Amino acid sequence: MHVSVVGLGFVGLTTAACLAYKGIKVTGIDIDEEKIKMISNNLLPFYEPGLAEKVTQSLKRKDLMLSTDFETLSSSKVTIITVGTPNKNDGTVDLSYLQQAAESVGKVIRKKLDFHVVALKSTVPPGTALGIVAPALERTSGKRVSEGFGICSNPEFLREGNAIQDTLYPDKVVLGIIDKKTKQIMLTLYRQFYYRYKVNLVEVNLQTAELIKYANNAFLATKISFINTIANICQQISGTDVEKVAHAIGLDKRIGPLFLKAGLGYGGSCFPKDVAAIIGIAEQHGYSPDLLKNTEKINQLQPYKAVELLKIMIPDLRDTKVAVLGLAFKPDTTDMREAVSVKIIHALKALGVTVRVYDPMAINEAKKILTNSVLYCKTMKECLSEADACIIVTEWPEFRKLTPHMLRKYMKNTILVDGRRVTSPNTFVGKIAGYVAIGHGN
Numbered sequence: 001m002h003v004s005v006v007g008l009g010f011v012g013l014t015t016a017a018c019l020a021y022k023g024i025k026v027t028g029i030d031i032d033e034e035k036i037k038m039i040s041n042n043l044l045p046f047y048e049p050g051l052a053e054k055v056t057q058s059l060k061r062k063d064l065m066l067s068t069d070f071e072t073l074s075s076s077k078v079t080i081i082t083v084g085t086p087n088k089n090d091g092t093v094d095l096s097y098l099q100q101a102a103e104s105v106g107k108v109i110r111k112k113l114d115f116h117v118v119a120l121k122s123t124v125p126p127g128t129a130l131g132i133v134a135p136a137l138e139r140t141s142g143k144r145v146s147e148g149f150g151i152c153s154n155p156e157f158l159r160e161g162n163a164i165q166d167t168l169y170p171d172k173v174v175l176g177i178i179d180k181k182t183k184q185i186m187l188t189l190y191r192q193f194y195y196r197y198k199v200n201l202v203e204v205n206l207q208t209a210e211l212i213k214y215a216n217n218a219f220l221a222t223k224i225s226f227i228n229t230i231a232n233i234c235q236q237i238s239g240t241d242v243e244k245v246a247h248a249i250g251l252d253k254r255i256g257p258l259f260l261k262a263g264l265g266y267g268g269s270c271f272p273k274d275v276a277a278i279i280g281i282a283e284q285h286g287y288s289p290d291l292l293k294n295t296e297k298i299n300q301l302q303p304y305k306a307v308e309l310l311k312i313m314i315p316d317l318r319d320t321k322v323a324v325l326g327l328a329f330k331p332d333t334t335d336m337r338e339a340v341s342v343k344i345i346h347a348l349k350a351l352g353v354t355v356r357v358y359d360p361m362a363i364n365e366a367k368k369i370l371t372n373s374v375l376y377c378k379t380m381k382e383c384l385s386e387a388d389a390c391i392i393v394t395e396w397p398e399f400r401k402l403t404p405h406m407l408r409k410y411m412k413n414t415i416l417v418d419g420r421r422v423t424s425p426n427t428f429v430g431k432i433a434g435y436v437a438i439g440h441g442n
């Protein structure tokens with residue numbers, strides 16, 4: 001089997017590298033020449049643990065080839081499209097990259113003699129494969145869907161920082177199809193790719209597969225907004241603790257323990273975008289999804305909880321220095337997209353605070369957004385130095401090492417807001433001047 005992957009962003013490159021790692025011949029295509037040059041020189045445009053090694057090995061073995069030329073996909077049997085589908089300002093999903101990619105793929109399919117499958121991994125509103133991609137392919141290839149070429153929806157559920165594991169050993173594989181020929185080709189590909197790993201294959205129609213992706217992310221986002229709501233309730237009731245509550249409810253098999261970590265809200269490239277998109281999609285279809293609207297609203301407010309808790313201890317923050325520990329939207333990534341740190345920093349700045357920041361990996365990315373509005377520190381110690389207070393914003397493992405002794409040694413005033421529950425209240429309460437942990441009712 002020879003596969004082509006169109007769009008070498010986070011999902012595309014991970015997919016291409018994992019397919020190649022399993023011995024499948026892969027051609028990775030992207031219109032961005034700079035990006036192709038970088039990857040060819042073993043430099044990835046983003047950080048993902050273990051991915052650089054896999055890309056380098058596959059390029060060396062020639063299992064992975066890279067190109068800007070769509071013609072190179074002609075020798076493949078399946079083209080996986082993984083181009084971006086950002087949200088537009090009006091709440092609708094921008095499908096222009098997908099449309100362009102489909103047209104370029106269609107022109108190559110026109111010259112092919114054999115049946116070619118186009119698999120969509122990009123997150124798209126239900127109806128896109130049939131209503132937009134198939135017509136674009138038909139127009140440019142001069143062939144009919146399910147006759148001259150096949151189309152399927154094959155959404156991904158990768159987490160940043162865990163993308164390779166999630167690709168090689170997924171909880172499920174969703175396959176949206178409309179014809180048997182396409183199904184057979186995809187099953188042949190899966191057999192080779194997953195080999196001995198038994199996948200839970202969910203076979204549905206195209207629109208359902210497309211909706212599953214949004215529903216999956218919307219549910220996880222709702223689980224987070226739910227536990228953050230419980231955290232905010234715990235905050236008001238002395239003696240209660242969200243961690244204990246989460247542990248206990250997570251033992252109920254109907255609830256499950258994952259995604260019950262209370263904090264300052266979710267960020268990243270998927271949850272905020274996909275929750276907004278599914279709300280927009282529902283409204284376009286005449287339904288107001290109030291549950292999801294509240295998931296979003298709760299999440300938009302949650303970062304400010306950090307400032308609110310700090311203000312209880314220092315009511316007037318003017319001319320204070322606050323150390324912000326963690327900038328990336330989650331640990332093990334340099335990704336700053338929709339990172340809650342940005343909101344928190346803007347709120348602190350508006351209150352007249354001098355903000356000092358530290359992140360083990362994301363400083364360079366952060367500089368692009370925060371420019372010279374904050375003081376960038378090279379170490380946690382430097383960030384804490386002379387600070388009047390500290391807020392933990394991202395749960396990097398390094399921050400778990402904080403002790404009351406360290407705070408007393410480096411900070412001017414030992415006030416700590418733990419927004420991600422990386423410290424233990426038992427260790428800190430009463431040992432420093434002021435301590436609040438999200439969801440811990442002091």
Ligand code: UDX
Pocket residue numbers: 156157158159160161217220224258259260261262263264265266267268269270271329330
């Ligand atoms: C997510 C989905 O998990 C993945 O399936 C989808 O394909 C893309 O979106 P990702 O954005 O990489 O993946 O990160 P994830 O680990 O899911 O975390 C998202 C955000 O939720 C982070 O900001 C994280 O801090 C937050 N989160 C996660 C919580 O606040 N509490 C939790 O219990 C879990």
